[in-house]
Amino acid sequence: MSISSSQGIALPLIEFENVTKSFPLHSGQNLLRQTVQAFLRNPRGERFIALNDVSFRLTKGEGLAVVGRNGAGKSTLLTLVAGLSHPDSGRVTVRGRVGALLELGTGLHPDLTGRENLYLNAALLGFTRAETIAVEDRIVEFAELGHFIDEPLRTYSQGMTMRLAFSIAVHAQPEILIIDEVLAVGDARFQKKCQQKIMEMRNAGCTFLFVSHLGGQVQHFCQRALWLDGGKVRLDGDCETVLATYEEFLRGA
Amino acid sequence: MPRWWKQTVNLFWELVLKDFRVRYRNMSLGMFWSLLNPLVMMVLLTFVFTRIFRSEVPHFPLFVLCGIVPFNFFSLSWLTGTAALVDNARLIKRVAIPRMLVPFSTVVGNALHTLIQLGLLLAFTVGFGYTPNVHWWWLPVIWLLTILFVCGLSLATSALNVLIRDMRYLVESTNLVLFWLVPIFYPFSAIPPDLRDVYQFNPVAALVLAMRQILMENTSPAASLLWKLTLVSLVSVAVGGLLFRRLERRFYEYL
Numbered sequence: 066m067s068i069s070s071s072q073g074i075a076l077p078l079i080e081f082e083n084v085t086k087s088f089p090l091h092s093g094q095n096l097l098r099q100t101v102q103a104f105l106r107n108p109r110g111e112r113f114i115a116l117n118d119v120s121f122r123l124t125k126g127e128g129l130a131v132v133g134r135n136g137a138g139k140s141t142l143l144t145l146v147a148g149l150s151h152p153d154s155g156r157v158t159v160r161g162r163v164g165a166l167l168e169l170g171t172g173l174h175p176d177l178t179g180r181e182n183l184y185l186n187a188a189l190l191g192f193t194r195a196e197t198i199a200v201e202d203r204i205v206e207f208a209e210l211g212h213f214i215d216e217p218l219r220t221y222s223q224g225m226t227m228r229l230a231f232s233i234a235v236h237a238q239p240e241i242l243i244i245d246e247v248l249a250v251g252d253a254r255f256q257k258k259c260q261q262k263i264m265e266m267r268n269a270g271c272t273f274l275f276v277s278h279l280g281g282q283v284q285h286f287c288q289r290a291l292w293l294d295g296g297k298v299r300l301d302g303d304c305e306t307v308l309a310t311y312e313e314f315l316r317g318a
Numbered sequence: 319m320p321r322w323w324k325q326t327v328n329l330f331w332e333l334v335l336k337d338f339r340v341r342y343r344n345m346s347l348g349m350f351w352s353l354l355n356p357l358v359m360m361v362l363l364t365f366v367f368t369r370i371f372r373s374e375v376p377h378f379p380l381f382v383l384c385g386i387v388p389f390n391f392f393s394l395s396w397l398t399g400t401a402a403l404v405d406n407a408r409l410i411k412r413v414a415i416p417r418m419l420v421p422f423s424t425v426v427g428n429a430l431h432t433l434i435q436l437g438l439l440l441a442f443t444v445g446f447g448y449t450p451n452v453h454w455w456w457l458p459v460i461w462l463l464t465i466l467f468v469c470g471l472s473l474a475t476s477a478l479n480v481l482i483r484d485m486r487y488l489v490e491s492t493n494l495v496l497f498w499l500v501p502i503f504y505p506f507s508a509i510p511p512d513l514r515d516v517y518q519f520n521p522v523a524a525l526v527l528a529m530r531q532i533l534m535e536n537t538s539p540a541a542s543l544l545w546k547l548t549l550v551s552l553v554s555v556a557v558g559g560l561l562f563r564r565l566e567r568r569f570y571e572y573l
Contacts, residue, residue: 088571148414150570163414171412174336176343181336188332189413193324 076160077122078241078272079146084119084155086141087112115141117296118155123289125240128273130283130304132311133293139276142293143243146274161272164190164239169230175219179210179229182218186230190237200236207262208232209255228255235262242266243274260285284308329415333423338430352434356386363503375505377534380446384533385502387435388525392468393493395428399472400489403480407573417566418559421476425469429461436461443533453532456539460528463551467521470554477565480572501526518546 090111116138123129131139144150145157172189173182183204187197205214208228218226235242244263267273267286275283283290283304290307292300300307342349363382367373375381402424403410403417410417444450479485500523501509509517517523524547528539 144411144570149411151567168408168412172409174340176340177336181339185332185336188325188329189409189415191325192328193321194328195324197328 077124078161079123080158081121082156084152086116086152087114126270128287130275130287130290137293138296161240163241164237179214186233204232204236241272245276334427337427359386377446384529385526387439391432392522395425395468399425400475400479403476421472429465453538463547464525467551467554470558473558473562477562521550
């Protein structure tokens with residue numbers, strides 16, 4: 066995937082054009098009986114509309130904060146950017162390598178050692194073997210695990226696990242980094258180190274997509290904010306204005 | 319090699335390794351356990367079919383082991399392959415990886431696991447006085463074809479299992495039926511002639527027959543058997559792949 070056209074006109078890295086995404090309303094269990102029942106009762110399949118006609122674009126180096134209440138469609142938007150699900154209608158275009166910190170530690174296995182998990186997790190994030198070997202030492206050093214790296218993950222504290230996961234994710238050198246309220250990693254000192262690392266990546270031209278119910282930390286990293294409400298874009302503009310309006314709305318509600 | 323290919327291969331091996339490591343890490347006797355099951359089955363079936371029902375087949379323990387090892391591989395890898403997507407739901411909902419790799423790596427992980435049992439089988443073959451010969455080169459060919467077949471089958475059933483969770487019970491029952499319909503403890507010659515052609519289209523039966531021809535009759539598997547096995551494997555991968563592609567877009571919603 067190319068990042069920009071040869072004429073030097075930068076194409077947006079993320080482009081949503083009238084994107085609508087819905088989910089089927091079902092009981093969660095998909096046994097044959099329920100599938101048949103649901104079809105008989107509701108043959109056209111009623112669906113919950115998570116995103117309704119959403120459009121926005123994000124260019125290289127921008128940081129976008131996505132805010133909104135629970136159920137506003139923030140997570141759905143992230144899964145579409147990460148390529149985990151597909152829109153019902155409209156178009157999602159993503160140009161560039163996406164690194165998604167949707168849920169830190171996904172794919173880590175408690176019975177494997179830190180180093181084995183490092184290799185597995187790096188592979189899940191799209192590293193080749195040679196690339197993993199090249200950054201292995203830096204990941205271990207950043208995560209501050211010392212000799213624990215060769216111990217099974219189940220002997221780790223919560224903070225150590227998160228440090229390892231975060232360290233792998235930021236070393237994947239993504240062009241687009243999606244962060245879903247995961248910056249509460251480790252102790253205050255390590256959190257600061259993470260924020261510094263993110264700032265460093267931002268200055269190096271990495272594009273960010275932050276998701277949060279609240280403003281707070283996002284203001285450091287984002288110039289723009291997108292407020293989602295009930296699956297629709299309520300407001301899209303510079304971070305301070307949108308967050309101020311959103312917070313005012315929250316107080317009023 | 320293009321980068322996406324290196325990424326895919328790396329991820330594939332890491333997933334296979336994970337299954338393999340996790341399986342053996344918590345067993346004090348490790349690989350010994352994977353040998354226990356075929357040995358127990360061999361002893362039991364040999365007892366029943368030489369002491370209770372008098373089978374005429376010579377070298378019955380070896381004969382029956384030639385059936386058990388392929389059948390164990392098939393039933394276990396198909397079952398775990400079918401459950402692979404649902405078991406790895408968290409991964410599939412959170413990381414954008416080529417999803418076909420998940421059932422594939424499970425099946426191939428099982429194939430590695432089977433290598434240990436295959437070692438046991440070869441040791442028994444030599445123990446019964448057979449010597450390795452040129453026909454043994456057919457072993458990797460027929461096993462690769464069978465692995466391909468199970469991959470295709472698992473693509474289809476794992477995808478269906480996401481939408482309809484009863485799939486795994488269907489697979490379990492089918493495995494039970496196949497235990498009797500694959501010539502594990504009876505020879506191919508005992509099958510009525512008009513059913514033999516149909517039997518050969520079952521890749522598991524074909525694998526068992528080919529194993530016996532190679533190991534116990536010192537011959538190459540029949541050409542007709544080979545082309546049937548190839549045909550069924552290719553069709554299974556094609557159909558499984560198409561079905562998987564069709565259903566894949568809905569995985570996120572149903573997992």
